Amino acid sequence: MSAKTLDSKIKDFLAQRRIAVAGVSRADGGHPVAGLIARRLKATGHEVFAVNPNLTTFEDGPCFPDLKSIPGGVDGVVIVTRPEITERIVQDAADAGVSRVWMHASSPKGSSVSAAAVETCARNGISVIAGACPMMYGPDVDFGHKCMRLMLRFSGGLPA
Numbered sequence: 001m002s003a004k005t006l007d008s009k010i011k012d013f014l015a016q017r018r019i020a021v022a023g024v025s026r027a028d029g030g031h032p033v034a035g036l037i038a039r040r041l042k043a044t045g046h047e048v049f050a051v052n053p054n055l056t057t058f059e060d061g062p063c064f065p066d067l068k069s070i071p072g073g074v075d076g077v078v079i080v081t082r083p084e085i086t087e088r089i090v091q092d093a094a095d096a097g098v099s100r101v102w103m104h105a106s107s108p109k110g111s112s113v114s115a116a117a118v119e120t121c122a123r124n125g126i127s128v129i130a131g132a133c134p135m136m137y138g139p140d141v142d143f144g145h146k147c148m149r150l151m152l153r154f155s156g157g158l159p160a
Contacts, residue, residue: 016075076100
C-alpha cells in the first residue's frame with residue numbers, strides 16, 4: 001500500500017458515510033469535544049454512531065459500548081479518549097474490520113494519540129490520522145478551526 005499524504009487521508013476519511021465517534025459524554029461541561037465532533041459530522045451528512053461503554057443513549061439515539069456492537073459496522077472511527085483507552089478502541093477497530101481511525105488531538109495535553117495504537121493500525125492495515133481535529137476540515141469550517149489548522153500547518157504541528 002502506498003503512503004498517503006495527510007490531506008488525502010483526511011479527504012478519504014471524511015468521504016465515508018458511516019462514522020463512529022468514541023468518547024462521547026453526556027457532560028458537555030467537562031470535555032465536550034467528542035459531542036461537538038459527532039454533531040458536526042451529522043450536520044455534514046454523515047451517519048454517526050456514538051460509542052461509550054458507560055452510556056446507552058447519546059442525545060437522540062443509541063450509544064454503543066464498542067465498535068463491534070454497531071449494526072452494519074462503520075467505515076471509520078474518530079477517537080476522543082485518553083491514549084490508553086485509544087489503544088483498546090484501535091484493537092476493537094481491527095477486530096471489527098474498521099479500516100480508518102482518526103485519533104483526535106487539540107494540543108499536546110489534549111491528545112488521544114498513542115504510539116502503540118498507531119502501531120496497531122499499521123499492523124492491521126488501518127489508515128490512521130494520528131492527531132489534529134476533524135472540526136478543522138470539511139465544508140463550512142468555522143473561523144477558529146481554520147485559524148488553528150493554519151497555525152498547526154505552519155508550525156509543523158499537524159500529523160504526518
